[in-house]
Amino acid sequence: MGGVAQVGVGHPLDTIKVRLQTSERYGGMSDAFVKTFRQEGLGGLFKGAASPLAGAVVHNAIIFFSNGRFKQFWADKNGNTTGWRMFMSGAFTGVAASVCEGPIDLFKCKMQAQIGSGQFTGVYDCVKQIIQQQGIRGIYQGGHSHTFEEHAGIW
Secondary structure, eight states: OHHHHHHHHHHHHHHHHHHHHHOSSOSSHHHHHHHHHHHHHHHHHTTTTHHHHHHHHHHHHHHHHHHHHHHHHHOOTTSOOOTHHHHHHHHHHHHHHHHHHHHHHHHHHHHHHOOSSOSOSSHHHHHHHHHHHHOGGGGGTTHHHHHHHHHHHHO
């Protein structure tokens, strides 16, 4: 339920952020919100939401499982994970999470950047086109920077 609430509240703001980053047609956040809503309705604010909704379960499972395992791995002889050991646990958890989260974020951003009807008809079509045109490596565009983002946010 937490992932659904997170997407429900945060996704419209994320859509506006992505549009401001990828287009010069808006005068600011409120202008982007109003224009998106007027031109595309409520659905325009939730473009690409299927990707993080579907991925939230897998992403959270990877984080909880891998963080627990890495804490065990990096623990000292007394079972404590503090300081640099906690940092290393979080760093490796971030790398593991980025394997799943990177493609999810890519699909979401590709959909959000579309104004009106665009290149993709939906998230599945986005995935299909990227793989057909670029192969499986295409779904990891921006993967290195995403790994660093996940790394910093986990620990």
